[in-house]
Amino acid sequence: MVKVNVVDPKGRIHTIEANEGEPLMHSIRDAGLPMxxxxxxxxxxxxxxxxxxxEIANVFTDRSEAEIELLQDSDYFQEPLSRLACQMIVVEAIDGITIEIPPSY
Ligand code: FES
Incomplete structure (x- = not known):
């Protein structure tokens, strides 16, 4: 388990536990956060x-073409910060990071 801080669209910070080897999206959703x-x-x-x-973007696998296309069509797209949490596999190196859910959700 690694701990990840998640800033929700209202600016509140939640510390969640994420399972290594699984998509980060699962842990965010299972924690009841707005995703x-x-x-x-x-x-x-x-x-x-x-x-x-x-600074931690390189610990995740590179974005696929499909991920890039979806992100570019999204509100709040920010290069190079935007990712799809379902495409981010949790690794130990992200323990303690803070990510943000954009205000569109
Ligand atoms: S859950 Fe649909 S793109 Fe990630």
Missing amino acids: LASCGGNCACATCHVLVPA
Whole structure:
């Protein structure tokens, strides 16, 4: 388990526990935070959009073309901070990071 701080769209900070090897989206959603993830993690909806600190972006796998296209169509898209949480596999190196759910959700 790693701990991740999540800033919700209202600016409140929540510390959640995330399971290594699983998509970060699962832990955010299971914690009851506002994340629709309406496609269930199939990289088809962009409702799991999060903003990730640039300094830890390289610990995750690179964005696929499908992820990039979805993000570019999203409100609040920010290069290079935007990611889809369903495409981010939790690794120990992210313990203690703070990510943000954009205010559109
Ligand atoms: S849950 Fe739909 S793109 Fe991530």
